[in-house]
Amino acid sequence: MNAQEKKPIDWKNLGFDYTKTDFRFTARYSNGAWSKGELITDEVMHMHEGSPALHYAQQCFEGMKAQTAEDGRILLFRPKLNCERMRNTSRRLSMPEVPEELFLKGVKEAVRANSAWVPPFGSGASLYVRPLLIGIGENMGLRPAPEYEFRVIVSPVGPYYKSGGLSVISLAVSDFDRAAPHGTGDVKAGANYPGGLYATRKAQELGANEALYLDSAERRYIDEAGSANIIIFNKEKKLITPKSSAILPSITRRSLMTLASEEMGLETEDRPIELRKEVKSFVEVGACGTAAVLSPVGKIWFDEAWHSFYGNGEEVGPVMQELYDLLREIQSGEKADSRGWTVEV
Numbered sequence: 001m002n003a004q005e006k007k008p009i010d011w012k013n014l015g016f017d018y019t020k021t022d023f024r025f026t027a028r029y030s031n032g033a034w035s036k037g038e039l040i041t042d043e044v045m046h047m048h049e050g051s052p053a054l055h056y057a058q059q060c061f062e063g064m065k066a067q068t069a070e071d072g073r074i075l076l077f078r079p080k081l082n083c084e085r086m087r088n089t090s091r092r093l094s095m096p097e098v099p100e101e102l103f104l105k106g107v108k109e110a111v112r113a114n115s116a117w118v119p120p121f122g123s124g125a126s127l128y129v130r131p132l133l134i135g136i137g138e139n140m141g142l143r144p145a146p147e148y149e150f151r152v153i154v155s156p157v158g159p160y161y162k163s164g165g166l167s168v169i170s171l172a173v174s175d176f177d178r179a180a181p182h183g184t185g186d187v188k189a190g191a192n193y194p195g196g197l198y199a200t201r202k203a204q205e206l207g208a209n210e211a212l213y214l215d216s217a218e219r220r221y222i223d224e225a226g227s228a229n230i231i232i233f234n235k236e237k238k239l240i241t242p243k244s245s246a247i248l249p250s251i252t253r254r255s256l257m258t259l260a261s262e263e264m265g266l267e268t269e270d271r272p273i274e275l276r277k278e279v280k281s282f283v284e285v286g287a288c289g290t291a292a293v294l295s296p297v298g299k300i301w302f303d304e305a306w307h308s309f310y311g312n313g314e315e316v317g318p319v320m321q322e323l324y325d326l327l328r329e330i331q332s333g334e335k336a337d338s339r340g341w342t343v344e345v
């Protein structure tokens with residue numbers, strides 16, 4: 001596709017917002033089987049007022065990005081892992097699993113049909129892809145829905161944090177818990193998120209970009225941020241990341257840990273990280289996820305004080321910078337992808 005066929009959008013100034021695109025993919029599950037799915041134009045969903053998605057949050061979602069490579073190819077990043085995570089979530093919420101073939105078909109068709117909305121190479125923006133699975137149909141009691149809709153919507157987006165690009169953010173430890181150790185924090189249930197809206201607002205009132213959650217059992221160990229996992233480069237020159245049964249297994253974090261170990265030769269560790277005990281050993285901190293990519297965390301608020309890291313909490317450290325560059329270059333096709341992580345649409 002050449003540039004003239006793209007939508008007339010100010011790609012460089014996009015926020016992380018919904019823009020209505022031309023097509024969405026939809027498939028239905030009823031009587032024990034999935035339909036083959038189709039592209040539609042109507043962005044409004046029609047569903048029964050008794051739908052369990054509305055009453056009991058029997059609903060889950062995924063998030064990934066499509067990017068334009070320099071040669072014009074449109075690339076997805078590790079979409080099979082999103083599918084696997086949605087299937088894990090579905091099992092936990094007693095929803096039918098979307099077969100991998102249908103998931104990938106839905107994602108690819110939605111991106112392809114909206115290719116005029118995929119931001120051009122080098123614009124700094126990307127096409128956010130949001131698959132969702134909801135329980136629909138007539139119901140009142142607390143039981144699984146009689147039918148389900150799998151939908152894939154897409155929207156061109158800019159940076160998640162308003163400051164944009166690779167700029168330093170801050171986090172504030174929340175007085176509220178996100179997820180319980182044996183709850184649903186390790187799956188992508190929509191119900192995990194509305195409680196965080198208030199926690200985020202409280203964090204923002206303190207001047208932070210987002211809330212940081214500690215483990216809810218002891219409130220000692222780092223869990224994750226509102227929509228991103230945490231990675232830390234410490235004084236032992238190791239890249240460490242919290243191990244917790246309550247955090248979302250971030251695809252970005254798993255990829256960054258692999259790159260740190262295989263491309264940068266760093267020792268990596270996935271283990272419980274006790275915030276107050278270890279904070280003095282933190283050299284660089286990062287928040288990572290599809291939306292945030294890798295945002296260096298300059299400072300964290302807890303115990304009534306800011307605790308800052310690299311460059312007085314104002315500069316991007318070299319480890320986060322290198323990790324960010326490596327990931328971004330693979331995702332946009334600038335660096336050879338020896339692991340088969342990118343998938344052409």
Ligand SMILES: Cc1ncc(COP(=O)(O)O)c(C=O)c1O
Nearest residue numbers: 227228229248250251252289290
């Ligand atoms: C709570 C939470 N943690 C972490 C992530 C990052 O996960 P991923 O890298 O797979 O996007 C997300 C976003 O999906 C999230 O919502």
